[in-house]
Amino acid sequence: MAEFPRLPHSGIRVVIVGAGFAGLTAAIECDRKGHEVILFEKSPELAPLGDIISFGQNSSRFFSKWPGVWEALEPIIHKSEEVKFYDWLGRYATTQSFAKEHREWGPRVNGHRGEIHQILYRHALARGVDVRLGHNIVNYFETEDAAGVETADGQRFTADVVLAAEGVRSRGRKLVLGFEDKPQPSGYAVFRTWYPSDKLLESDKTRHLVANGDSHVAWIGQDVHFLAAAIKDGREMSWVCTHKDEGDIEENWQFPAKLEDVLRVVDGWDPVVLELVRATPPDRLFDYKLVFRDPLPTFISPKARTALIGDAAHPFLPTSIQGASQAMEDGVVMAACLDRAGKGKVQEAVRVWEHIRYERVHKIQATGISTREQWHKADWDAIWRDTDSLHLKREAWVLDFDSEADTYASYDGIRDQLFSGETAS
Ligand SMILES: Cc1cc2nc3c(=O)[nH]c(=O)nc-3n(C[C@H](O)[C@H](O)[C@H](O)COP(=O)(O)OP(=O)(O)OC[C@H]3O[C@@H](n4cnc5c(N)ncnc54)[C@H](O)[C@@H]3O)c2cc1C
Structure with missing residues (x-):
């Protein structure tokens, strides 16, 4: 040893x-x-x-x-050393870079x-x-x-x-x-998944997320946000969607979810988001209830x-x-x-x-x-005047x-x- x-x-x-x-x-x-x-x-x-x-x-x-x-x-x-922010319709807002903090504080x-x-x-x-x-x-x-x-x-x-x-x-x-x-329920839950990105590479809508290495993108809507990260040189995709939680699901990391439930939450959103959801293998989708203590x-x-x-x-x-x-x-x-x-x-x-x-x-x-x-x-009128206000x-x-x-x-x-x-x- x-x-x-x-x-x-x-x-x-x-x-x-x-x-x-x-x-x-x-x-x-x-x-x-x-x-x-x-x-x-x-x-x-x-x-x-x-x-x-x-x-x-x-x-x-x-x-x-x-x-x-x-x-x-x-x-x-x-x-990736940055995250790009869009509104729910896919209008680009801002990019937050993490390069400086990586240099000064070390890697995330x-x-x-x-x-x-x-x-x-x-x-x-x-x-x-x-x-x-x-x-x-x-x-x-x-x-x-x-x-x-x-x-x-x-x-x-x-x-x-x-x-x-x-x-x-x-x-x-x-x-x-x-x-x-x-x-106590926090009123929110997170749809989450991780899957190989081959299908995303085939689609005109999502190819840019996975074809050039890792990427990180956020879409922000009213009471919903959707974060997608391409990993391992773009070969795998992970996305999470935090949404209002009206159901009564258990506090469990492995609670299965349905694609149609996600599609209902992001109805009318950026076609890129819809494509990311549709490409998700149904058996890899989970819904995690966020509880509050x-x-x-x-x-x-x-x-x-x-x-x-x-x-x-x-x-x-x-x-x-x-x-x-x-x-x-x-x-x-x-x-x-x-x-x-x-x-x-x-x-x-x-x-x-x-x-x-x-x-x-x-x-x-x-x-x-x-x-x-x-x-x-988010008050989008104010955000368009100061898009950096979306930054983490x-x-x-x-x-x-x-x-x-x-x-x-x-x-x-x-x-x-x-x-x-x-x-x-
Ligand atoms: C299966 C699983 C999947 C997760 N997936 C994600 C994820 O995808 N993303 C994310 O951000 N976070 C995830 N988390 C949560 C995340 O890991 C934790 O929030 C965080 O890392 C804090 O970790 P922890 O060690 O305090 O708790 P946990 O990671 O929950 O670990 C607790 C451990 O204690 C064990 N345990 C519980 N009760 C007993 C007992 N009575 N006797 C002996 N052992 C016991 C559990 O089996 C578990 O291994 C997941 C947690 C689990 C358990």
Whole structure:
């Protein structure tokens, strides 16, 4: 097995539940910091599910810290450095370039969720992380001295700290909150797909999107937006269409949808959009309901030995383009806090972690709503006077941010602020 750089053994035992981007990042970073990790995942195999996913520079920077990961990602990720905006009828409005931020802040990573996920999973295995698939965690417990989990078949595992990274339907949330929180419909859902682009190459309407390498195009209409990205030198196409959600579909990434439902939503739109929809293989079309959860009052359990990370703590709307990035930051910051605190002060680390994460996560979560409103409630008379107002906000405090360096720089100050006047355990 290849040797990876890691800090000396810390003796801190970490159990992680869920091998999504939050869980895998936490596992890899904890291994990098010398902690001992067991990662439980309920699925018996990690199939390459999903379609387009995005990582801002604040998270993509970690891919190059993990030997071999960036090299594996490079051939499969989206290469276009701009997005072109049109109105729903296909009238060109503006182009937003990302070239400057790529030069100054590093690359964004957009690609197939399943393919990127496989690369991280293989990296975790190559490092020797103990990943146990087919382990459904049904219960969490903790004492002052330890935390633990129980599997569906009754096995119990204890550790110094447990990270619940089980996505939006987290069971760990009950331990942390003391009650089950209820998701509410956001009023929107997203049709999503990913398919080979051969048919698009044959059509006069869509050839320009795929014939010259990767491209990225947005069409903005009233309460609907449609984003298309050609990937892998134009050989594959991914599009997403965020629309009002009147149906009662489940919160599920793999919920099938019908082409005629999409065509109804984009009736009368730019013929290019209609062609992209008609070219979609019906079995590759999904409808993902966007649910809303009130921000949780806390991400950590009463004894500060269990923490919710990733979507379990803070589901994001896709229009924030930060869900996966914030899930990764959670794991990076936790591994660094545990390193900084040491085995005897795990609860201190968990409390400092929450302090570091809470405000940043919620401020970024709010951008999901503001971007959706910016597009869906667009006043086109005003937009034609200032087409750049369609551009995505790209803010340095979100993207040009190194959460690992920030944790080491801020840890002592936050610890002193939280524990002044008491002896931290
Ligand atoms: C199948 C799937 C497809 C997705 N497709 C997309 C996409 O195309 N585009 C996009 O932007 N985002 C997608 N997402 C969501 C995206 O990956 C997350 O929003 C984001 O990366 C945060 O990740 P997470 O690790 O917090 O949660 P998730 O990615 O949801 O991962 C949670 C993991 O925990 C496991 N788990 C849940 N409960 C238990 C339990 N009791 N015991 C053990 N393991 C458990 C789940 O099986 C899953 O592997 C998808 C998520 C999933 C699960």
